[in-house]
Amino acid sequence: MRLCMIGTGYVGLVSGVCFSDLGNEVICVDKNINKINNLKKGIIPIYEPGLEELVLKNYKNKRLNFSTNLKESVKKSDIIFICVGTPTKKNSNSADLSQVYTAGKEISKSINKYKIIINKSTVPVTTGDDLEKIISKNVNKKYFSVVSNPEFLREGEAIRDFVYPDRVIVGSNDSKSQRVLKSLYAPLISKGAKYISTNRRSAELIKYASNAFLATKVTFINEIANLCEKIGIDVEDISIGIGLDKRIGSRFLRAGPAYGGSCFPKDTKAIVSTADKFKTNLSIIKSVIKSNNIRSDLLSKRVNFILKNKIKNKIVSFLGVTFKANTDDMRDSSSLKLIPFLSKKGAKIKYYDPTGSKKEFRKLKNVEFSSSIKESLKGADIAIVHTEWNDFKSINFKKFSKNKKLIIYDMRNIYSPDKIKKHGFKYFGIGR
Ligand code: UDX
Numbered sequence: 001m002r003l004c005m006i007g008t009g010y011v012g013l014v015s016g017v018c019f020s021d022l023g024n025e026v027i028c029v030d031k032n033i034n035k036i037n038n039l040k041k042g043i044i045p046i047y048e049p050g051l052e053e054l055v056l057k058n059y060k061n062k063r064l065n066f067s068t069n070l071k072e073s074v075k076k077s078d079i080i081f082i083c084v085g086t087p088t089k090k091n092s093n094s095a096d097l098s099q100v101y102t103a104g105k106e107i108s109k110s111i112n113k114y115k116i117i118i119n120k121s122t123v124p125v126t127t128g129d130d131l132e133k134i135i136s137k138n139v140n141k142k143y144f145s146v147v148s149n150p151e152f153l154r155e156g157e158a159i160r161d162f163v164y165p166d167r168v169i170v171g172s173n174d175s176k177s178q179r180v181l182k183s184l185y186a187p188l189i190s191k192g193a194k195y196i197s198t199n200r201r202s203a204e205l206i207k208y209a210s211n212a213f214l215a216t217k218v219t220f221i222n223e224i225a226n227l228c229e230k231i232g233i234d235v236e237d238i239s240i241g242i243g244l245d246k247r248i249g250s251r252f253l254r255a256g257p258a259y260g261g262s263c264f265p266k267d268t269k270a271i272v273s274t275a276d277k278f279k280t281n282l283s284i285i286k287s288v289i290k291s292n293n294i295r296s297d298l299l300s301k302r303v304n305f306i307l308k309n310k311i312k313n314k315i316v317s318f319l320g321v322t323f324k325a326n327t328d329d330m331r332d333s334s335s336l337k338l339i340p341f342l343s344k345k346g347a348k349i350k351y352y353d354p355t356g357s358k359k360e361f362r363k364l365k366n367v368e369f370s371s372s373i374k375e376s377l378k379g380a381d382i383a384i385v386h387t388e389w390n391d392f393k394s395i396n397f398k399k400f401s402k403n404k405k406l407i408i409y410d411m412r413n414i415y416s417p418d419k420i421k422k423h424g425f426k427y428f429g430i431g432r
Contacts, residue, residue, distance in 0.1 A: 001025070001184055004077035006070065006103045008035060010046060010158070010262065011120055011151050012083030017054045018162040020064035022187045027065045027073040039066045047328035047355050050159045070103075074110040079184065081149075082107075082131075083120045086266075093269040095124055104131045108138035116177045118147045122207055122267055124274040128171070128200040145177035148200045150207035155261065156326025167194040171203020208274070211267040212285045217252040218259045219288045222295060225255035225431025229302075235431025236413055255430045257386060257411050258295035260323030260332035265292070296337035299411070303342070306409060306428050307382065312346035317380035319373065319395075320387030321353045321361070328355035335386055336360060343367050352376035354389055374400045381407065388412040398423050 001024045005016035008030040020026040030036050035045055042059070044052050058064035067073050074080055084099035100121055107117055117135065119128055132146040148171035153161045168188060170181045178197050182189070189195050198206070225235040235255045243250025259265070268289050275282045307314055323333035330336065335351075339361055342349055349367045351358075357369035370376035373391065377383060377400040385392055385408065393414050397406060407426040408415065420427040 002077045004073045007084040014158045020058040036066045071110040079116045094273040095270040104134045108135040125204045147172040148203035171200040208271040215264040228431035257334035265332040300341040314381045317376040317383040318351040325387040325389040350376045
């Protein structure tokens, strides 16, 4: 099939490349000329394991192409995916849908035969209805269908999540587009992916409700971790103990820093805002947002406690600054609160991240990027391990640090406290 992806951000690029790898002809469109030129040269704008290889392979075999010309690309395609950003509006919790609607308007000017327009951007319920109205201003309804097909790709695992999804959700109000979509996803369905067809509004809500539920699960275990710290028990035992109940499930029960990234913070706020519009109080999700917002402050206080209120002049090795491992994404990472807090309190922070230095910290006092784990640990009083990269899991602290009093604050519980203590270091984790 001939596909056009509008927007080469995370979702558009990963989905486009993966669809081309399944044998479809795909054009990825973006307004940003530099991005498109770079992609043609094989330069990938994001860090995502396995993506570069797939781009190079499919660009070479001409199933994948990149363009800045939306009109021509839409004309050549049967299915158009809208994959643009839906950030939180300034001074509001609702999603800014201007990019989705602009894409809809532009698509409507290039419809020369029946086309399926799929919204893959995360949008509030009823956005598909509005998109349909916008397009029908220029095009007769018999020449297009508007479908919702949310993505569930995790950063760092996106290719795997695309190829082996738990489920594919397609929300459409007509049978023609459902038939086409089912055949587009046939290669994944034949490998065991569950294909669920719903109406369009349901598909839109499934996406928000999924992310809100996962954010709730993470926040739940984070609060249980707070309690474990007070009682002196290990939250890891609790996660295992409750996760083995099949009704609960063990995934997304790892206690850690506040959840972050491009989806959970934005989507929890947006679903609450949608519910407000429909005069429904989503009190659980509201509490989750509140709990997550104060979590970074709790962790800052804990660092203060660990350092016995003497943060000034302490050398802090901060390992991993992105919102989680295997991504270069800084959006809503709790390091954006923790590092400024430490800097303000007079600590000297040497941070290391496998994806390189970050512009967010460039202007902060006493914050510098270290080019390796070893360099970051040199002279450190405390090592704060903020993300769970494999590179951090087997650090030989004894080899890298001459400081016998080194404190390790393991924010992802990746070390065995006993082993660390056996080497003579002080150990603190989350909820243990
Ligand atoms: C998420 C959803 O998982 C994905 O389906 C959706 O399409 C996009 O949003 P992503 O933002 O890449 O994916 O990250 P995810 O792996 O879900 O983690 C989100 C946040 O929760 C991170 O801050 C992560 O560190 C945290 N988390 C996750 C935990 O603290 N503990 C866990 O057990 C799982």
